Every structure is written in structure tokens, then in C-alpha cells.
Amino acid sequence: MKKTAAFLSLGCKVNSYETEAMRGMFESAGYDIVDFKERADVYVINTCTVTNIADRKSRQMLHQAKKRNPNAVIAAVGCYVQAAEEALLEDSAVDLVVGNNKKADIVTMVERCLIGNEKEELIVDMAKEQEYEALHVITTMEKTRAFIKIQDGCNRFCSYCIIPYVRGRVRSRDEEDILAEITRLADKGYKEIVLTGIHLSSYGTDRNKKGDHHEMQDSFEAMPLATLITRIGKIDGIKRIRLGSLEPRIITREFLEAIASVEQFCPHFHLSLQSGSDGVLRRMNRKYSAQEYYDRVVMIKEYFENPSFTTDVIVGFPGETQEEFEETKHFIQKVEFSHIHVFKYSKRAGTKAADMPNQIAEEIKNQRSNEIIILSEMMAKEYKQRFMGKIEKILMEEQMTLDGINYQVGHNERYLKIAVACEQDLSNQLINGKIIGTLNDEILLCEIIH
Known part of the structure; x- marks a missing residue:
């Protein structure tokens, strides 16, 4: 009888891509893939650690899998593993601990667990890791749209974010490898491609800059991404090209001219904002002002008709005054987003923001979050109205x-x-x-x- 494997992806679209790649590896190794809610011989949970809630969810899913089948191999994989290695090694519900940039070895590690019945671990120091881990998807759970990971790591070190520590520095995927994968998916009938990465705007910035990550930290070069989009547009069968989250500073006239010339490019821009207050942005160690962000929005509108702008906003960042929050609200209305992902600031041990004074009370975070959500719903409704009769x-x-x-x-x-x-x-x-x-x-x- 074939062994069975079940998969669960938590967090971002990069995790989703990597989970699909691991699922394909197990299929190729002869496993039957079953739903995560079913009994399986192996459970692979690709974890997330972006917030405290994500940590808790990761732990819950690992324990839930072990409860479903106490004899199964439970594999904890990904970002939460990098952040909580010691705790997971002591957790009796977890049999295998695999960090980032080692997911390609997951099948071999699981097989060793099945044979040896001993806890295994494979963790790397992401601060020293400089090579992109080659993973590939054969098919995806979605039948029309495929997410393609083109980049890993981040050099930004925003003061609230743990991700550069658990994902490591920027590493870009080989362009020819990306195009080959997209061509295979197009041949299978996929019509829409979404390019994604941990810090998509940094794609290509590590080329010819090996070694000194501090020199790279503030570099932006939009054209490697623009060139990739242009080449994807020439692949037969691809009807749409979307981008994941972008930093506003990647938006230049040169970049916009290049992507606007690609017929398949979709004018849906997820521009990461986090705050509309310059004071908060400085404390967050974001590298732009609210005005610089808005200038990019105006520039995009010159090249695309009625583009969609979506974003992320963090409320309750340490020291955020009511006046700074009102600045954010005003800025949001000025941009007219079609959708906003609202996050209440979550303290992450090991980040600068965790030690900042004037931490905001949860009830204030809840109130501010609700206000932004109401604004977002109102703007989403207004944006949809623009399309009536079109x-x-x-x-x-x-x-x-x-x-x-x-x-x-x-x-x-x-x-x-x-x-x-x-x-x-x-x-x-x-x-x-x-x-x-x-x-x-x-x-x-x-x-x-x-």
C-alpha cells in the first residue's frame, strides 16, 4: 500500500509555492496525497512566524496533525522553525524540523524518520546562506492561476519584522529557470502567472553583488524585474501577468514604460504602505515618505487607466499617536485604495520595535484597526462602482x-x-x-x- 502525505501552508504566497513544490516531490516519490484533515502517514506543515498569531497557528496545526495520527511523521518546515528551533526540538508532537532553504531535502528527511523513528533536524544559518534554493512546481491546487517564486530573502530590516532573520538575505532565482517553469505551466493550460517573493522588488539586486549585504541593503534596480515580465509576456499561452507586493521605490518611469508595453500585464499594484505618517515610517525604518509613496501612485495613473491599488497597514505601532493615526487615515483616503490588509502591531522578539518605548494598548489597536477596516470597505465599494456599465x-x-x-x-x-x-x-x-x-x-x- 502506498504511503500517504498531507500538506498545509500557512502565511504568504511564497509558502504556498514552496508547499506545492514539496507536494510534487512526494508525488514523484510515490506517495498518495490526501487532504490535511484526513489521516495520513506524513504531515508537512509549512509554518509562518510573521506575527504572534502566526506562531500560535503553526503550533496548533502541528499538534492537530499529531492528534489525528499519533504514528505519523510530523514535519515542521519553514519560518517558524527558523525562529523557534529549540522549542520545536523539544516538542513531542514534532518529528522533523526543517528550516528555510532546505525544503528540497524534505522527502529524504521524512524517509529517514520513517525508518529510524528518531527526531531529525536540518536547520541552516540564514544570515550566512547566499544561494537560492531551487524548487519547482509541476501543478498547483489552483487550475487557472500559478504563483511563481522568483526571489527569497530580504535586506530591508524594517524595525518590526522578523522575516530577514528567518529568510536570510536577498537571493534571486535564475531567469531562465523561471521562464522554463512558466513555459511548462503554460503548456499545462495555466493562463495567469503571479510573480512572488519575500521581497519581490529586490529581484536581481544580488547579481554581481555577492558578499556585502550591507552595501546591497538600500539598492533598488527595477529593470531585472521589468525584463523578466517582458520575457514572460512572450510565452505562448500566458494571458495575464500579476505581481505580488512591491516597494513603492521600485516604481520609476523606466519601469512603468517597460511593463505597460506588455499586453498581459495586469494593472493591480499591491504597494506596501504600513503607515501614512512620516514619523511612524521613520520608526519602522521604511525607506520612503508618504509623499514619495503618493508620487508613485500618481505616476502609475499616468501609464494605466483606473489601476487597482491595494496595500498593507499596521496600526498601533510603538509610539503611534492619535495625530499620526489620523495622518494615516487621511493618506489612505487620498490614495483611494481598492483593498487594505489591516494588521495590529505584533511585538516580535529580536526586532528593534519590540524594545521601543510607548507600546500601544490592545484596546487602542483594536479601535484603530476597526476604523481602517471600515474605511477600506467604503473605498472598495466606491472603486467597484467605477466599473458599472463597463x-x-x-x-x-x-x-x-x-x-x-x-x-x-x-x-x-x-x-x-x-x-x-x-x-x-x-x-x-x-x-x-x-x-x-x-x-x-x-x-x-x-x-x-x-
């Missing part, structure tokens, strides 16, 4: 039933979710749809234009 290109992705009516659902180029009432399965097809209303708060409604 004809949009929609890549259909899934089917759903609501109040007895069958709908086909997908996204337009600006990542708005759009549905059409239709019995026919339109998955992975591009359609033209005229926006005629809303299905609910999240989904616009269209009719097909032939």
Missing part, C-alpha cells in the same frame, strides 16, 4: 451556487471578483462581461458580451 475581461476560475442560481466566477485584470449567471462550466476561459450590478459586497455581476 466591459471587462474576466478569467473564469470557479463555480458557485447562490439562492439556487448557478454562477461562474472569476477576476478581471484589476483583481475584482466578478460573476455571471451561467450553467456552462467556463473555468479557465477568458470572457468579455458587461458589469450590470453586484451579487454581494464582494462580487460584481456581469452579463456575457459575445
